[in-house]
Amino acid sequence: MMNNQKQSLLTILFVGATITTPLVAQDLQTALQDIEAERYTKAEQTLTQLATSSPTAENQFYLGYYYLRSGQPDKAKAVFEKGAAADQKNQLNNIGLAGVALAKKDRSTAKSLIDNAVAQTKSKDEAVLIRSGEMYTLSDQTNDPAEALRLLTLAQEKDKKGEHKDEIEMLMGDAYFLKNDGGNAITKYENALAAKPTLAEANYKIGRLYLRGKNYAKAQEFFKLAIQNDAEFAPTYRAYADALANSRAYKAAASNYELYIQKSGTTDPELLLDVARYKFLAQDYQGAVSYLDQLKGKINNPIIDRMYGWAYSALGKNQESIDALNRFISAAPQKVMVDDYKYLGRAQAKLGTPQGDSLGIMNLEKAAPMDTTENLYREIAKTYYDDKKYDKAAEYYAKTIKNDKKPLNNDYLFNGLANYQYGFRVGRDTTAAPMDTAQIRVARQMYFLRADSAFAQMAQQVEKTAGETYPLAYYYRAQSTYYAYPSAISLSTGAAVPYYEKFIELASAETDAAKKQSYQKNLITSYKFLASYNLAKKDDAKAKEYFNKVLELDPNDADVKKALAPPAPAAPATPAKAPVKKKVAGK
The missing domain is CATH 1.25.40.10 (Tetratricopeptide repeat domain)
Structure with a gap:
């Protein structure tokens, strides 16, 4: 044209x-x-x-x-x-x-x-x-x-x-x-x-020059002037939409492109497809589908199936999304891009079936190394975590952190939790290769130490913000450190002690009643460990102090009550019966 x-x-x-x-x-x-x-x-x-x-x-x-x-x-x-x-x-x-x-x-x-x-x-x-x-x-x-x-x-x-x-x-x-x-x-x-002075076309074309030069704010100024000159001059709205879209104002962009369609009266399928694109970017997925529906039978462009696939994925119409994207990939393999695999993988992962999870992860893995807008390793990791495949979740949370300039606090948290939970499964996971006792001990220690490292990084990240803490990071550091070694070694070295103590300090200082209540079970575990540690050190008085702290939180804790109960008095000895003297015959 x-x-x-x-x-x-x-x-x-x-x-x-x-x-x-x-x-x-x-x-x-x-x-x-x-x-x-x-x-x-x-x-x-x-x-x-x-x-x-x-x-x-x-x-x-x-x-x-x-x-x-x-x-x-x-x-x-x-x-x-x-x-x-x-x-x-x-x-x-x-x-x-x-x-x-x-x-x-x-x-x-x-x-x-x-x-x-x-x-x-x-x-x-x-x-x-x-x-x-x-x-x-x-x-x-x-x-x-x-x-x-x-x-x-x-x-x-x-x-x-x-x-x-x-x-x-x-x-x-x-x-x-x-x-x-x-x-x-x-x-x-x-x-x-x-x-x-009222020539709308002139202001429109000055704006178009700034648009070409990527000065989107200046372009928008002149497009607004053109609209003031003549609100019916349709080309302004189309260019204005482009300037807004490049400023990431997608909702306003979609609105202005619709105005272009209305004022020009065009039925050009390619232009209607542009509106669908802007609707999608504006997260108006149903609006995008409505425009795509207008194109059925009017345009032989496989991109329509791509747009349907993306929009249906966002709307949760997962099977429709999968069907549309598979049609597009089959019809135009040379045009396939990272987002096609991304939306296909997301739709498959949401089917809630083992096959869907497998295919979803496969397609997200195709997209992840090429996606510059989203960290798809995070989605893969979450899928594995939700499926309780903690070893794979740990692997992909590590990739998430490695491939993100600014990892989220939750990336460290779930990396730690995945490693921590898989540590207990080592040697019992029927999907893993068989291991002997020595291999189990080494692998178990590896997962718990990785968990400790992740929780340490999380605590550090959170505390970069003044006044912010996450007490449970220290609790899980303590637990991970304890379980990384046989209990006798953990009790004798006391490597977990400073982390339990730090958790207790932060949890006790919490002023939010609900949060403080949520820490109660973790505090009980921490006090019990410190009591056991002091018993191992022969410091009965200190151990008793920690046992009493448990009872302050749970007066009915049977284990602690048993530990604090005085030893039962010894039963009196029953006198031995005098031996029966045998009579000597003949006496």
């Missing part, structure tokens, strides 16, 4: 034309304004009616111009040829045919047609010069901004009264835009605004 919007052709192209009624002139002016505002359906209706009711060369040119601007060069060519045949002296349709040639990348034919039209009018026809310059700016790929500027400069010299100043300045701005000369382009657009 042609990319640049032009000013009304009415005043220029009607030089020498016969206008039978004021209504016809008004209809034409409205139709040309509709083309500028990309209201192509309305423009087509009006211009087709004019060309049918009055098939003059000029009216054929306007209809052909509509087809050219709306991206239908074959239809434009047929109409321009009809107009050229209607009046061989009128060069406008030949210029239109040059525009078609440029759209078809036939630069040689286009140059020949324009050069001949300018020569036939002796470089004096202002309309011919302006439209010739315009044709060299319409195509994204086959353009010639230098030649456009030469022709437009000639037209400017002819415009002695400045009647077409705003139109010529706008076209010059477009030529400089194509030359990537933003400074001169803005100057030309500003000149057009000086001639016509």
Whole structure:
């Protein structure tokens, strides 16, 4: 589709034309304004009616111009040829045919047609010069901004009264835009605004320059001015949406793109697909699906299945998501990207089946090394943790931390918990390779020491924020350190003691009643360990002190009551019976 919007052709192209009624002139002016505002359906209706009711060369040119601007060069060519045949002296349709040639990348034919039209009018026809310059700016790929500027400069010299100043300045701005000369382009657009202060197209195109330069805030300023100039000028909303999206204001972007659709009246499936994309980015997943539904049967683009797959995944319609993404991957394997595997893996993992979990992890693993926006190792780790596959969860939480510039506190927490819980399973996990006693001891120690390290890192991370603590990090450090070794060694070395003591200190200082209550069981375990440790050291008084602290929390703790109970008095000895004397026979 042609990319640049032009000013009304009415005043220029009607030089020498016969206008039978004021209504016809008004209809034409409205139709040309509709083309500028990309209201192509309305423009087509009006211009087709004019060309049918009055098939003059000029009216054929306007209809052909509509087809050219709306991206239908074959239809434009047929109409321009009809107009050229209607009046061989009128060069406008030949210029239109040059525009078609440029759209078809036939630069040689286009140059020949324009050069001949300018020569036939002796470089004096202002309309011919302006439209010739315009044709060299319409195509994204086959353009010639230098030649456009030469022709437009000639037209400017002819415009002695400045009647077409705003139109010529706008076209010059477009030529400089194509030359990537933003400074001169803005100057030309500003000149057009000086001639016509309410010209929405000028502010829109200045904003477009800032958008191309990635100055999104400045671009938005000019798009707002364009909307103030003319709230019905549709192209502004589309560009404004792009600027907002690049500023991550996706909801506002989607809203403005919808306004573009509404005001232009377009039914172009590719543009509707863009709205669906913005709806998705705005997390309006149902809205995205609604737009995708409008495209069914209208567009043969596998991207639709991708968008369905992503949106359904976010909506929790997991099987629909899987079906759509599998269709897309099968139809367009060369277009598959990291997000396709990500959303497919998420949908599979949410099926709640062993096969779904397996396939989900497989696809998330494909995506994880390439995803620069999310740490997918975290999702894999959580899936394993929720399935109580703690050894794999520990492995992937370690990858999560390694592949994240700023790991979350919970990454360290669950890495620690996964290692801690698998430590108890070592030697009993039927899915693992068999181990002998020595291997079990080594592996068990490894998992508990990894847990200790993770909890230590978590405590350190939390305490970077002034006044913040996480007492349980020290509790689990103590537990991990204790279980890393045989209990006799742990009790004799007391390696866990400082962590239990730190936990007790922090938990006891907690002012939140609910939190403090939640620590009660952990405190009891801590006191019991410290009591046992002191008993091993033969410090009965200290041990009794810790046992009493347990009873303060749980007066009915049977183990502690038994430990504190005085030894039962020894039962009195039963006197031994006197031996029965045997009588000596004969005495």
